[in-house]
Amino acid sequence: MKTLIVYAHPEPTSLNSSLKDLAVTTLETAGHEVRVSDLYAMNWKAVVDAADYGLDTSRPLKVALDSGRAFDAGTLTPDVLAEQEKLRWADTIIFQFPLWWYTMPAILKGWVDRVFTFHFAYGVGEHSATRYGERFGEGTLAGRKALLSVTVGGPRSHYAARGINGPIDDLLFPIQHGILYYPGIEVLPPFVLYGTDQMTDEDYTHVARAWQQRLLAVESTEPIAFRRQNFGDYEIPSLHLKEGLEPTGRSGFRLHVRD
Amino acid sequence: MKTLIVYAHPEPTSLNSSLKDLAVTTLETAGHEVRVSDLYAMNWKAVVDAADYGLDTSRPLKVALDSGRAFDAGTLTPDVLAEQEKLRWADTIIFQFPLWWYTMPAILKGWVDRVFTFHFAYGVGEHSATRYGERFGEGTLAGRKALLSVTVGGPRSHYAARGINGPIDDLLFPIQHGILYYPGIEVLPPFVLYGTDQMTDEDYTHVARAWQQRLLAVESTEPIAFRRQNFGDYEIPSLHLKEGLEPTGRSGFRLHVRD
Numbered sequence: 001m002k003t004l005i006v007y008a009h010p011e012p013t014s015l016n017s018s019l020k021d022l023a024v025t026t027l028e029t030a031g032h033e034v035r036v037s038d039l040y041a042m043n044w045k046a047v048v049d050a051a052d053y054g055l056d057t058s059r060p061l062k063v064a065l066d067s068g069r070a071f072d073a074g075t076l077t078p079d080v081l082a083e084q085e086k087l088r089w090a091d092t093i094i095f096q097f098p099l100w101w102y103t104m105p106a107i108l109k110g111w112v113d114r115v116f117t118f119h120f121a122y123g124v125g126e127h128s129a130t131r132y133g134e135r136f137g138e139g140t141l142a143g144r145k146a147l148l149s150v151t152v153g154g155p156r157s158h159y160a161a162r163g164i165n166g167p168i169d170d171l172l173f174p175i176q177h178g179i180l181y182y183p184g185i186e187v188l189p190p191f192v193l194y195g196t197d198q199m200t201d202e203d204y205t206h207v208a209r210a211w212q213q214r215l216l217a218v219e220s221t222e223p224i225a226f227r228r229q230n231f232g233d234y235e236i237p238s239l240h241l242k243e244g245l246e247p248t249g250r251s252g253f254r255l256h257v258r259d
Numbered sequence: 260m261k262t263l264i265v266y267a268h269p270e271p272t273s274l275n276s277s278l279k280d281l282a283v284t285t286l287e288t289a290g291h292e293v294r295v296s297d298l299y300a301m302n303w304k305a306v307v308d309a310a311d312y313g314l315d316t317s318r319p320l321k322v323a324l325d326s327g328r329a330f331d332a333g334t335l336t337p338d339v340l341a342e343q344e345k346l347r348w349a350d351t352i353i354f355q356f357p358l359w360w361y362t363m364p365a366i367l368k369g370w371v372d373r374v375f376t377f378h379f380a381y382g383v384g385e386h387s388a389t390r391y392g393e394r395f396g397e398g399t400l401a402g403r404k405a406l407l408s409v410t411v412g413g414p415r416s417h418y419a420a421r422g423i424n425g426p427i428d429d430l431l432f433p434i435q436h437g438i439l440y441y442p443g444i445e446v447l448p449p450f451v452l453y454g455t456d457q458m459t460d461e462d463y464t465h466v467a468r469a470w471q472q473r474l475l476a477v478e479s480t481e482p483i484a485f486r487r488q489n490f491g492d493y494e495i496p497s498l499h500l501k502e503g504l505e506p507t508g509r510s511g512f513r514l515h516v517r518d
Contacts, residue, residue, distance in 0.1 A: 010308045011320040046305040046365045049269045061270040064412070064456070102437035103362060106305045106369030113365050136423060153323070157497040164395060164488060164498040166512045171433055173425060178361035197323070229423060238416040239423040252511040253425045 001032040001219065004090035008039045008097040008108040015151055015196055018204070019211055020096045023149070026212045035086055039107045045079065046110025052077055068118030076117065083115040092218055093146045093185065098153075098196075102171050112179055121183040132236055135182050137228030142184030145223060148172060149191045149211070156194040168192055173253040177226055186223035225258040260291040260478065263349035267298045267356040267367040274410055274455055277463070278470055279355045282408070285471045294345055298366045304338065305369025311336055327377030335376065342374040351477055352405045352444065357455075358412075361430050371438055380442040391495055394441050396487030401443030404482060407431060408450045408470070415453040427451055432512040436485055445482035484517040 005023055009016035020036065027034050037044075050057045054077070056070040070076045076084070087093065097104050104112075116122065121141070125134030134140075150172070152159065159168040168190070176187045191214050193199075193207060214221075227233045233245055241255050264282055268275035279295065286293050296303075309316045313336070315329040329335045335343070346352065356363050363371075375381070380400070384393030393399075409431070411418065418427040427449070435446045450473050452458075452466060473480075486492045486500070493500055500514050 010306075010322070013319040040306075040308065044306075046369060047269075047299075048359075048364065048366075049299065060272040063269070100307075101368075101371050101375065102433040103368070105307065106365045106372050109360075109362070109368050110305060110365030112360050116360065155496075157499060160499065161510070162499040162514060164493055164500070164515065165437065166432060166515065170429065170511050171437075174361040174430055174433075178424065178430075234423055237414075240416060240419065240421040241423070249508040249510075251420070251508075252429050252513065254511065255421060256423065256425065 001027065001092050002090050003027055003032055003034045003092040003094060004086045005034065005036045005094045005096060006039070006108070006111065007036060008095075008105050008111075010040045012041075015193075015199065015204075016096055016098055018208075019149055019151075022208055022211060023094060023096070023215055026215045030216060035090070037083060037086065037111070039111055042079070044107055044111060045114070046107045048110070048113045052080065052114060064118045064123070068123055071117045071119045080114050080117070083111065084117075084120055087115070087141060087144075091144055093144060093180075094149060095146065096149045098151045099171075102165065104175065116179070116183065124183070127237070130236060131230045132234075132239060134184070135229055136177075136226065137181065137184065138230065139182065139184030144185045145188055145218065146176075146180045146185045147188045147191065147214075147218065148176065150193070151196045152192060152194045153197040154194065159192075159194065170253050176224065177253070177256060181226045187226070188218065188221045188223050227256050227258055260286065260351050261349050262286055262291055262293045262351040262353060263345045264293065264295045264353045264355060265298070265367065265370065266295060267354075267364050267370075269299045271300075274452075274458065274463075275355055275357055277467075278408055278410075281467055281470055282353060282355070282474055285474045289475060294348070296342060296345065296370075298370055301338070303366055303370060304373065305366045307369070307372045311339070311373060323377045323382070327382055330376045330378045339373050339376070342370065343376075343379055346374070346400060346403075350403055352403060352439075353408060354405065355408045357410045358430075361424065363434065375438070375442065383442070386496070389495060390489045391493075391498060393443070394488055395436075395485065396440065396443065397489065398441065398443030403444045404447055404477065405435075405439045405444045406447045406450065406473075406477065407434065409452070410455045411451060411453045412456040413453065418451075418453065429512050435483065436512070436515060440485045446485070447477065447480045447482050486515050486517055 005020055007020045024034050050061045053066040053070040054075055056075055057066050097108050124139055127133055157163055158165045161167050172190055180187050246255050264279055266279045283293050309320045312325040312329040313334050315334055316325050356367050383398055416422055417424045420426050431449055439446050505514050
């Protein structure tokens with residue numbers, strides 16, 4: 001495997017850092033290639049602005065169109081070009097981050113906002129009576145797998161089906177489906193650690209073993225069965241799921257996962 | 260009303276900027292006080308790091324604990340202190356932003372990550388057999404209302420109940436419930452504009468009128484009926500919604516909204 005780890009935590013001795021380091025050694029020991037984007041260490045620029053598109057910036061700035069023009073011309077900034085190159089190189093992408101306010105830290109969202117440009121991650125493929133571009137199962141990054149490794153301060157029960165925060169699968173849906181599956185990446189079930197505010201050294205021994213097992217099983221793990229956009233499940237162009245495809249009573253984000 | 264507008268778009272002539280300006284003039288003309296946090300114009304620092312907590316930073320950095328200690332000591336950075344003061348001043352908070360990758364732009368997430376510190380927005384109140392801190396309906400910002408004003412490039416149908424992106428209410432739930440309702444803010448139904456990539460000047464005339472109507476109706480608009488945490492709907496401390504409170508078949512995020 002060729003694995004890119006995108007890692008977002010400010011503290012080099014944090015649990016997130018330990019999990020990132022363990023992923024590197026576990027995968028390399030097993031003979032895989034690993035590259036790491038340590039966003040804090042890279043001093044990653046988190047904010048999209050006109051400086052991202054240089055001479056391709058229009059006046060007024062149009063984020064989507066300008067990013068697509070700069071992508072086409074090869075004039076995106078070197079930091080963004082490097083990340084796009086890593087994504088093309090990788091067959092597996094691991095995201096290591098703490099859940100802050102129910103989603104990713106701003107620095108990681110800024111990696112998505114700046115790296116997932118028009119014509120690279122969206123605005124790809126033709127529109128017709130049967131296709132609505134290449135996305136949700138097709139796209140630039142098709143053939144790759146992603147795995148979220150997420151630390152959560154609170155207890156597991158708060159993220160259960162009836163938990164007050166909402167189900168973890170629903171909280172991660174905008175990332176797993178909206179960001180990763182959109183440009184074609186298959187998404188493996190996430191590795192989520194709960195109660196990390198209370199974690200002991202003994203807990204970590206068990207956690208480390210579980211994480212190593214997940215890492216070494218990546219190639220044989222079935223991805224989440226998100227529905228593909230252009231293969232008959234959706235009306236074009238409304239992109240409504242066709243009636244009757246889901247089990248009775250299912251609704252919300254779960255409509256978009258096959259049985 | 261005392262309204263704080265938190266605005267996140269890099270282009271001063273954008274639709275988002277126009278909606279922000281229209282909110283200022285509409286509310287001021289109606290006799291209300293308005294302050295604006297224009298995150299791009301302020302060059303807002305989007306990334307949480309050790310510099311945020313100065314001498315209160317522990318080695319190793321502990322984001323929650325250090326932010327709480329700096330909050331208690333009054334030693335948070337001036338930019339963060341200013342935003343917390345604006346939030347205490349306001350009775351109404353409007354967030355104006357484009358939906359990028361199904362959530363807020365990184366600069367706005369970084370405003371949340373840095374301003375919503377421990378002991379200010381979370382870690383407030385006592386725990387007991389009947390209370391799990393002050394949150395979800397109680398908290399530092401109780402008594403305030405928030406309103407998301409969101410522009411969306413794609414068409415409305417893609418965000419409908421059966422739309423491929425998932426329902427807009429579910430996409431916004433981690434913001435409306437997880438970020439805003441958590442520290443006690445009541446959340447009004449969002450003002451969402453779809454298809455903004457295709458918007459014409461004539462469309463904007465209608466949009467502007469609708470936005471003014473929503474702004475002038477803020478005081479009489481019913482908030483989303485999120486369930487309060489400590490008032491009998493949830494088991495303590497699992498925070499599972501008690502069985503039988505919801506209509507048959509309801510699941511996911513919608514469990515946490517009363518009928």
